[in-house]
Amino acid sequence: MIDLRHVTFSVPDENSPESGAMKTIIDDLSFTFEKGKFYGITGPNGGGKTSLSKMIMGINPITSGSIFLDGGDITDLEITDRARAGIAYGFQNSARFKGTTFRDLLSIAAGTDDEKALIRIIARVGICSLDFLDKPVNAKLSGGEIKKIELATIIARNPKVAIYDEPDTGIDLWTIGPMVELLRKEQAERGTTTLVVSHNRTFLEAADVIVLIKEGKVAYSGDLDGALPILTDLSVCTFGDICEGENDAECYR
Numbered sequence: 408m409i410d411l412r413h414v415t416f417s418v419p420d421e422n423s424p425e426s427g428a429m430k431t432i433i434d435d436l437s438f439t440f441e442k443g444k445f446y447g448i449t450g451p452n453g454g455g456k457t458s459l460s461k462m463i464m465g466i467n468p469i470t471s472g473s474i475f476l477d478g479g480d481i482t483d484l485e486i487t488d489r490a491r492a493g494i495a496y497g498f499q500n501s502a503r504f505k506g507t508t509f510r511d512l513l514s515i516a517a518g519t520d521d522e523k524a525l526i527r528i529i530a531r532v533g534i535c536s537l538d539f540l541d542k543p544v545n546a547k548l549s550g551g552e553i554k555k556i557e558l559a560t561i562i563a564r565n566p567k568v569a570i571y572d573e574p575d576t577g578i579d580l581w582t583i584g585p586m587v588e589l590l591r592k593e594q595a596e597r598g599t600t601t602l603v604v605s606h607n608r609t610f611l612e613a614a615d616v617i618v619l620i621k622e623g624k625v626a627y628s629g630d631l632d633g634a635l636p637i638l639t640d641l642s643v644c645t646f647g648d649i650c651e652g653e654n655d656a657e658c659y660r
């Protein structure tokens with residue numbers, strides 16, 4: 408369980424650096440992610456979804472408020488200590504490590520280099536084939552391949568809380584379904600609290616709870632049916648008075 412209590416994340420306002428003014432990205436947000444549930448975190452671009460998930464992992468420093476993991480205060484823990492405590496994070500843009508293979512990453516994640524154990528993990532993950540094992544995790548990997556590798560390394564760690572930031576980026580349409588099933592299975596069998604930041608309906612349909620983040624706050628939490636009208640409203644152009652519609656070259660709709 409992750410309990411966020413009045414968390415705020417502010418950064419120096421780039422528009423007036425001299426003034427010392429701050430821009431609030433996550434704004435006094437309180438929310439509890441219950442143990443073993445699957446959360447679909449969604450909302451408009453720039454609403455604060457990635458910032459919030461990075462705060463939970465400890466990548467973004469918290470400006471004020473507290474974060475608890477299973478009742479223990481982790482607010483002051485560094486990323487590595489949060490990882491040891493059982494939180495895992497998949498980046499929107501997965502990192503590549505020159506001179507490293509998938510086998511190396513998987514061995515570190517699983518805590519063993521026993522080949523049979525690694526093959527069992529690949530079988531469990533399903534979406535990565537065995538011939539991935541000795542692939543170098545370098546710039547030559549496709550966007551989808553690196554995502555699958557990262558997902559496998561997260562699952563290999565058996566985290567208490569798994570956070571995936573837009574895991575479908577670069578993934579082919581035919582893998583998204585199996586990926587959702589895999590996360591659901593891990594959630595059901597291991598009780599993994601699963602947080603997926605996504606705009607993809609397949610992930611949102613699989614979620615137990617939709618959390619809609621807008622302007623750094625929770626604008627809604629509940630089922631997808633309840634979220635859809637709000638999401639539809641958010642996609643309506645708010646420049647109605649000055650907009651010249653599709654005839655205007657600057658209109659992107």
Ligand SMILES: Nc1ncnc2c1ncn2[C@@H]1O[C@H](COP(=O)(O)OP(=O)(O)OP(=O)(O)O)[C@@H](O)[C@H]1O
Pocket residue numbers: 418432450451452453454455456457458459
């Ligand atoms: N370290 C930072 N410094 C300055 N601004 C930041 C920083 N991190 C995030 N922001 C800004 O905070 C806002 C929220 O960003 P964030 O990436 O959390 O949004 P998001 O909801 O994940 O968006 P998207 O759906 O487009 O991925 C954006 O305006 C972004 O530019």
